[in-house]
Amino acid sequence: MKRKPPPSPFEAQRKAAQRAALNALKRARRSAEQAGVSLSEWEGEFLDSVGERVKTHGRAFADPEKGAPGQALSAMQGRKLKEITAKAKGEEPKRRWGRKPPNP
Secondary structure, three states, X not given: OXXXXXXXXXXXXXXXXXXXXXXXXXXXHHHHHHHOOOOOHHHHHHHHHHHXXXXXXXXXXXXXXXXXXXXXXXXXXXXXXXXXXXXXXXXXXXXXXXXXXXXO
8 A cells, every 4th residue: 555645845835825824814804794894895805706716726826926936825915914804903004105194
């Protein structure tokens, strides 16, 4: 009886990134529902489509320039996921660039 060879470390890392991305997507949706925060149509569609692509292909982006080879989400997808999670928690969105507005 032949044994299956052990998975390569790269393959194990890729699978772990895939599971982590799927769990983060589920957590974001669940926390929004529990907090009673309504996600916009775009945000709901984003979570659904990214989840489907990760389940089907193992990652949600095709262009290797947009993310690391072992990651399931691109840099921008990760940023949007963090923004949705912050919105679900009721936190104020972080400023991306520019100066702070003056205090009134």
